[in-house]
Amino acid sequence: MQSATQPQPDQDAPGAGLSHATVVRKGLMVGAVIVLCSIPFFRRYDGRDHPVSLDEIYWIGQTYYYHLAFERMQWSHPDWLLLPARENPPLGKYIIGLGLQLNGLSVTNVDWLGVYYHIISKGWGQGREREQPQAVLDRMQPAVRELAVNQEHFEYPVQYATTARAVMLAFGVLSVVTVFVLTSLYTSRLTAFLAALLFSLHPAVVSSYTEVGVDILAIEFSLLAVIHFVLIERRTWRRRARPGLFRILVCTSGGLSLAFAVGSKVNAAVVGFLGAILCLFFMVSFLRHQSHEAKESCMAMFILLVISFVIFVGSNPVNYPDPVAGLWAGYAEPQRMLHIQQAVLPAPLQTWSERLRATADLTAFHPAVFGLIVGAFVVQVIAARRAGPSLPVIALWWLIAFVAVTAWLPFARPRYMLPVIAPSLILVAGAGDRLFSWLRRRKPAVVTSDSRPGL
Numbered sequence: 001m002q003s004a005t006q007p008q009p010d011q012d013a014p015g016a017g018l019s020h021a022t023v024v025r026k027g028l029m030v031g032a033v034i035v036l037c038s039i040p041f042f043r044r045y046d047g048r049d050h051p052v053s054l055d056e057i058y059w060i061g062q063t064y065y066y067h068l069a070f071e072r073m074q075w076s077h078p079d080w081l082l083l084p085a086r087e088n089p090p091l092g093k094y095i096i097g098l099g100l101q102l103n104g105l106s107v108t109n110v111d112w113l114g115v116y117y118h119i120i121s122k123g124w125g126q127g128r129e130r131e132q133p134q135a136v137l138d139r140m141q142p143a144v145r146e147l148a149v150n151q152e153h154f155e156y157p158v159q160y161a162t163t164a165r166a167v168m169l170a171f172g173v174l175s176v177v178t179v180f181v182l183t184s185l186y187t188s189r190l191t192a193f194l195a196a197l198l199f200s201l202h203p204a205v206v207s208s209y210t211e212v213g214v215d216i217l218a219i220e221f222s223l224l225a226v227i228h229f230v231l232i233e234r235r236t237w238r239r240r241a242r243p244g245l246f247r248i249l250v251c252t253s254g255g256l257s258l259a260f261a262v263g264s265k266v267n268a269a270v271v272g273f274l275g276a277i278l279c280l281f282f283m284v285s286f287l288r289h290q291s292h293e294a295k296e297s298c299m300a301m302f303i304l305l306v307i308s309f310v311i312f313v314g315s316n317p318v319n320y321p322d323p324v325a326g327l328w329a330g331y332a333e334p335q336r337m338l339h340i341q342q343a344v345l346p347a348p349l350q351t352w353s354e355r356l357r358a359t360a361d362l363t364a365f366h367p368a369v370f371g372l373i374v375g376a377f378v379v380q381v382i383a384a385r386r387a388g389p390s391l392p393v394i395a396l397w398w399l400i401a402f403v404a405v406t407a408w409l410p411f412a413r414p415r416y417m418l419p420v421i422a423p424s425l426i427l428v429a430g431a432g433d434r435l436f437s438w439l440r441r442r443k444p445a446v447v448t449s450d451s452r453p454g455l
Contacts, residue, residue: 032193036180039200040172040209052161054119056212057154058084060164061112065090066097071106075317079139083132084113086333090316091263092214099167105160114140115154129340164212172209175220176200182227183426186394187433195429202421204362204414215415218268219422221261225271228254229278230393232300235293251300255307263312266334267408270401270419275305277396338410349409358412359405363420373398373424376431383434394430398423 052060065085068074079085100106117133137145147153179199183192199205208216231250237243258275261268282298285291313319319326342348349355360370377395384392401419409416 029189029193033177033180036176036193036196036200037173039197040169040176040206050161052156053211054116056161056164057112057119058116059093059096059212059214060100060160061107061110061114061116062088062093063097063100063164064107064110064113066094066101067106067108069094069317070097071101075320077317079110080317082110082136082139083333084110084136085318086329087337088214088334089263089266089312089330090318091260091312092217092265094315095217095260095264096164096167096212096214099170100160100163103159103163105157105163107160109141110136110139111141111144112156114145115148118148129336161212165210168209168212168216171216171220172200172205175205175209175216175223178220178223178227179422179425182223182230183429185227185230186426186430191429191433191436195425199422199425202425204417204421208415208418213415214264215418218261218265219418221257221264222268222271222419223422224257225254225261225275226393226397228257228304229271229275229301232297232304233278233393235296247296247300251303252307254304256311258304258308259311259315262308263315266330267405267416267419270404271397272305272308273400273404274393274397275301275308277400278393279305342410345411348411352406355406355409358409359402359417359420362412362414362417363424373428376424376427379431379434380427394423394426398427 062084065080068077068079069090097107114137117136121133137149140148144154147155176196176199180192180196183195187195205216205219208219228250232254237246237250240246258271262272279298279301282294282301285294286298313323313327316326316330318329349358357367360367364370364373377398380392380395384395398420401423405416405420
């Protein structure tokens with residue numbers, strides 16, 4: 001006999017409706033992410049075959065070191081002693097060089113770099129400052145050097161520019177998606193979508209994925225590194241079937257991300273400082289409270305930092321056979337070139353007030369808008385303190401980036417602001433999400449007709 005309480009077929013409709021709504025919601029989110037990924041493509045489309053700029057000549061020329069390292073496997077070649085090998089860390093050059101190789105292209109000599117140094121030759125000083133760039137010009141092919149020096153002409157296949165720009169586009173797409181993923185760890189997916197949308201449209205970000213350079217590479221790997229920091233802070237391996245294996249994977253992939261961030265551009269050392277401070281915080285927490293959780297996080301962060309340092313040092317032949325001298329050259333040469341640029345190029349930033357104003361304008365377009373970001377930082381810190389001992393990772397990232405970039409900023413160039421822009425948008429998204437949640441909680445008490453004071 002059929003039970004009277006047995007559900008009838010039409011009673012399953014609510015469950016089916018919920019399932020259908022979930023499918024629709026997931027489909028809409030996938031569509032939203034696809035829209036985000038399409039923005040860099042359309043922003044770059046008009047400029048895909050424009051003539052190369054001076055910076056693009058430099059960075060395409062830097063892929064000569066990918067050719068030496070991986071196509072010729074000559075890690076002790078004399079050209080590793082030239083100035084361009086010491087001006088910047090190598091991992092960004094390797095990525096662009098790999099992109100060229102996948103399209104059947106390769107920069108097999110220093111001609112591109114020689115053209116760059118010839119164009120900026122008015123900034124050369126005397127003695128060693130002149131000898132080092134001149135050594136690059138002396139290594140050029142005579143015919144190319146003749147055209148560049150005497151006729152101010154440089155011929156290059158356009159495929160080099162379009163391929164290198166395609167690499168920037170790919171990392172532009174990846175960075176937008178990564179901002180979405182990182183923000184969604186703190187906010188709703190809708191808010192994360194808005195943060196990623198604003199990131200993809202920010203002029204500094206647009207310039208970084210439409211022109212050849214390493215800024216977009218550095219920020220993408222920085223975002224990935226911060227995601228790993230959050231995973232370590234939350235000890236997500238405890239929720240896995242094999243926590244030991246998952247922790248090893250987090251440390252290894254996080255170490256790779258951090259190494260490639262700093263190995264693409266030195267100002268990405270901001271996330272290195274963030275990782276070191278987090279490691280110290282976990283250590284202090286363990287020593288004060290004998291917390292097993294803090295010990296686990298400290299060990300995981302320490303292993304991640306060691307892996308990243310080993311990869312960073314080992315990936316650069318400039319560090320052989322003397323890593324200390326190589327690391328010092330990686331710091332000293334960019335500083336020396338920066339002083340030369342400040343003496344030659346127009347509008348250098350000399351005072352703290354000039355740099356602060358430039359940071360505010362380039363990050364948020366106006367100091368008043370930047371004040372909202374500072375307010376979002378305060379909200380994040382207060383919320384974290386109320387929640388307990390948890391550390392506001394994004395707020396700490398923003399503070400380190402803001403102080404470090406502002407203290408260093410030599411010129412008001414938008415792409416220099418990428419280390420500040422990314423955490424700024426995530427901070428604002430988090431504050432906006434909290435404000436929306438607060439208003440939603442307040443709404444019933446305001447609109448209910450029979451609500452009474454004091455309840």
